[in-house]
Amino acid sequence: MVSLGKLCIGSPSFPLPSTFLGSPRKLRRSTFTGGPDLKCNRSGRCIRGRQTTVYGFLPVDPWAPTIDSESITSQLFAVSLFPYLGFLYFITKSNSAPKLTLFGFYFLLIFVGATIPAGIYAKVHYGTSLSNVDWLHGGAESLLTLTNLFIVMGLREALRKTKDEKESTPRVLPRIKEEEKSSA
Structure with a gap:
């Protein structure tokens, strides 16, 4: 001091x-x-x-035996929210992401919002971390699974849509070559 x-x-x-x-x-x-x-x-x-x-x-402090990993984790968790909010802002502004994928990225905030109280509940009522309380951890991870599904399904839908557009669009170059051959 x-x-x-x-x-x-x-x-x-x-x-x-x-x-x-x-x-x-x-x-x-x-x-x-x-x-x-x-x-x-x-x-x-x-x-x-x-x-x-x-x-x-x-x-x-030369007498400190170890680094407190729980405090580092919670600090990194809190700080990582700001870059993610920036990512959400720019991906929404660009209008380049499929709607379902964009919903999946926003749904990740629901996962975060549910994980925090679940972790507090696990610490207060069970005296341990969220990862050691199976029913709470499983419920929180199911939200993460839904997030991943929304993102993948949205990207898959976008890939199918672009593939269908390529197949349905007539090729202009072969048609021009055929017209040149028939006029010559």
Whole structure:
């Protein structure tokens, strides 16, 4: 923890090791005292603590045994929603996707919307993750299966439609050659 006047701020925890962006020798190294055992009194002074090493901009707690994979997963899950919403915006705006496929891409948001409360329910009532509660996990995955079916059926319909259009469109070039032969 770092004392800034009367404000006592905890050391930031970053889920990646210090060597994530390269060798720590290449980065500027600085240390400050901090950690979970640091106490702050009423005047804002921080007393006793572990030493945290900072390589560049990444704070690293040398006493942290592992990376918390659940927090990384939930953060990536939340951040991945923004690029997907951008994808939906542009694919809708382009009018190039078949209607059923576009519906399938939007239906994926229903899967996400159902998975979040199901995961919370599994954690609260069963004390475990969603993947360990079969009936909840199966229900959520069935929505993902429907999503995949909508996308594939829409693409298949579009491929059949283009194939039928190619077969039904008369070929212009052979007809011109036949007319040239008959006029000559």
